[in-house]
Amino acid sequence: MNLLSLLIEPAGRKAPVWIRVMWMLLLATLLCFGVMSWAAGFSRGSWESVWKYRDVFWKGWLLTIIISLLSLCLSTLIGIVAALARRSRILPLRSVALLYIDVVRGMPLLVLILFLYYVVANGMGLQDRLVAGILILSLFGGAYLAEMIRAGIESISASQLESARAIGFTPWQTYRIVIVPQALRQILPPLTGQFASLIKDSSLLSIIAIGEFTLAAQQVNSGTYRTLESYLPLALGYLALTLPISLLSKFLEQRLRYES
């Protein structure tokens, strides 16, 4: 075993799995030790003050999960409708979808939250912050999902659709039997990635005082003046949610790959 082969991937082929895994583990261990010793050394005894607020963290974390899950469902629904409208032959419908997708995607989420909450939701008399927040996040995610779903549908080749027509499938059967199963394989990996984004993006809802994870950490920070001890759990809490999802996304990508 050449020592260099532990460091450098041979040209044209992949390094053995165990070497790649070893590097990841090594890095993770180093990172853990570094952060832990740093955290322990710099602020001895200070974790107790933050520990008292563990309930705040916990509730915030759970609320983040709930917001993300609900937004995922709702934004998927919005995304499907918008993608279909975007491809519709009814021109006004297509224009509305186009406008929605482009406007939302062209705006920072923070601006969207401020505008939709303080201008639109308040104007319409929607007082519930949580409901408004979930709706806004869903509208935001829906626009991105719509484009993913559209790309998925359009990735189905014309010959597949022609085959479906020749067989005599109805449009509904064509969607159910030919388009959706194939498009789903295409978009499932980015879809899981989008879910991870949604979790991260939900942190911006703290700006309209929804007591999710980020706001919880900010509150703990202002109560204890312990910056590191407040924000380290925040970072780790988000990673605990997003890392498994990104692993799932990678797994799905490999699993669902097939030659066409």
Next chain:
Amino acid sequence: MNLTVHGLSKSFGSGVERRTVLDDLCLSVEFPHVLALLGSSGSGKSTLLRVIAGLERPDAGSLLLNGDVAPLCEKETVLRDYRRKLGVVFQAFNLFPHMTAFANVMVPLTEVHGLDEQKATRRTLEVMERLGMAEHGLKFPAQLSGGQRQRIAIARALASKARFLLFDEPTSSLDPEMTAEVLMLIAELKDAGTPMLLVTHEMGFARKIADQVAFLAEGRVVEQGPAGEFFNNPQSLVVQRFLAKVLAY
């Protein structure tokens, strides 16, 4: 089988880009088994097949199959019912890559032709057995060779008991060995009785298998007649030149 086409026209694009592919095409032909459509690339033979298959709406014209008017210009639902009675085999097989070979043949039976699970399974097995594909049923199209894929595509068309089979250059994307394999299969099908329309570049094969031949050029039928006569004693200059060229080597 009697096929009568009258005044069929089809063009694509508009303005300066407008291309007329079928130009007031007329054809009346009576054949027991196989009609071959021949012609150079761009002569309109594939488009004619696609119009007959109900996949392309003609701009004008009519089509009679055994005296029945084909509803080519009707609304989609009527056209769909018409397509269901035909079997089309494409150049690129057009199988569904996410379904097994077996499912590719069976799903149209349950979804479109209203067979229950049991009947559909039985018929699928029957057809796959007949085409020598029984042992490959659980494979996905990507795991099959080109020839095997085309056999599954043919099985899919056969299983629905189509009353007319349309082959659109079924061997154009196959290597010589697989081409031979598929041609042999089509020759076998000839005896099974379902009339076939064959668009092909395989002159030797057309000569051997076709009862009648129609030769297209610039969107019209230039010459038609029994295969033997067509190949041995072509009347028009276009066909003479064409045959001299393709049969030179």
